[in-house]
Amino acid sequence: MTRVTAPLVRSRKVRDGADPLVMLTAYDAPSARHVDASGADMILVGDSLAMVVLGYDDTLQVTIDDMAHHTAAVARTKPKALIVGDLPWMSYHVSSEETVRNAATLVRAGAQAVKLEGGRRRLAMIESIVSAEIPVMGHIGLTPQSVHAMGGFKVQGRSADAAMALIDAAKALAHAGCFAIVLEGVPVRVAKMVTDSVDVPTIGIGAGPNCDGQVLVYHDVLGIEDRLMPKFVRRYADVASTSVDALGNYVADVRAGNFPNDAESYHMTDEQAEALGLYGC
Numbered sequence: 001m002t003r004v005t006a007p008l009v010r011s012r013k014v015r016d017g018a019d020p021l022v023m024l025t026a027y028d029a030p031s032a033r034h035v036d037a038s039g040a041d042m043i044l045v046g047d048s049l050a051m052v053v054l055g056y057d058d059t060l061q062v063t064i065d066d067m068a069h070h071t072a073a074v075a076r077t078k079p080k081a082l083i084v085g086d087l088p089w090m091s092y093h094v095s096s097e098e099t100v101r102n103a104a105t106l107v108r109a110g111a112q113a114v115k116l117e118g119g120r121r122r123l124a125m126i127e128s129i130v131s132a133e134i135p136v137m138g139h140i141g142l143t144p145q146s147v148h149a150m151g152g153f154k155v156q157g158r159s160a161d162a163a164m165a166l167i168d169a170a171k172a173l174a175h176a177g178c179f180a181i182v183l184e185g186v187p188v189r190v191a192k193m194v195t196d197s198v199d200v201p202t203i204g205i206g207a208g209p210n211c212d213g214q215v216l217v218y219h220d221v222l223g224i225e226d227r228l229m230p231k232f233v234r235r236y237a238d239v240a241s242t243s244v245d246a247l248g249n250y251v252a253d254v255r256a257g258n259f260p261n262d263a264e265s266y267h268m269t270d271e272q273a274e275a276l277g278l279y280g281c
């Protein structure tokens with residue numbers, strides 16, 4: 001089994017003839033096994049953990065310890081896919097030293113690369129992590145950790161100036177050493193301009209079909225998260241309904257005395273039952 005590496009991902013530009021890259025999130029061992037078995041190139045242990053697993057309203061609540069805990073669970077499955085650990089809010093904003101330490105925490109938990117959000121303001125931190133030999137994936141456009149600064153989860157780069165700023169940010173991130181860049185929530189034409197302007201692959205989410213790859217959240221693809229359905233999500237299953245139906249059948253069987261049956265129960269020999277004074281049970 002050849003494991004996917006950051007340099008391998010770095011080389012995968014669609015314009016050079018590569019197939020589009022596929023990344024999916026996973027947060028624990030079962031989801032990591034499913035994603036790896038699907039053949040995806042990368043597993044992102046995303047800070048979307050906060051919203052789809054831990055029940056928070058935004059991603060700002062998870063800590064580096066939360067992310068390390070879930071990265072370790074994914075890493076224990078030893079996937080072929082590259083494991084990318086997401087640096088949570090405030091884990092790469094204070095100082096280069098703290099940033100590198102936090103990136104190292106995710107690597108020691110099993111990540112083979114880290115992802116962080118933001119453009120030019122993050123260059124110094126990206127360079128510090130890259131200097132510590134840790135591959136960095138950038139993330140620009142709609143950056144959920146900036147939810148308050150953006151005034152909500154809003155599509156970015158809709159004006160010509162904002163689009164030019166995104167292209168500039170992507171070039172700066174690539175120059176600082178990012179091996180790939182997530183482009184989230186930007187118009188199709190802007191995503192194409194950004195993708196054409198850098199030599200590293202872009203991985204889109206809500207950024208149209210012209211990126212070098214796509215990423216979606218596990219719970220969205222499978223329909224486990226069924227309360228919200230952003231426009232850019234395609235649901236490939238309805239696991240929430242399947243789960244509720246299956247669990248409802250279990251509840252009904254127990255209440256009706258239909259579970260467990262004889263084959264689902266353990267037994268002792270007749271001799272041992274007689275020794276206990278049990279007959280005909």
Ligand code: KIV
Pocket residue numbers: 025044045046047048049086182184205215217
């Ligand atoms: O945390 C996450 O799941 C992400 C993806 C949406 C790119 O950052």
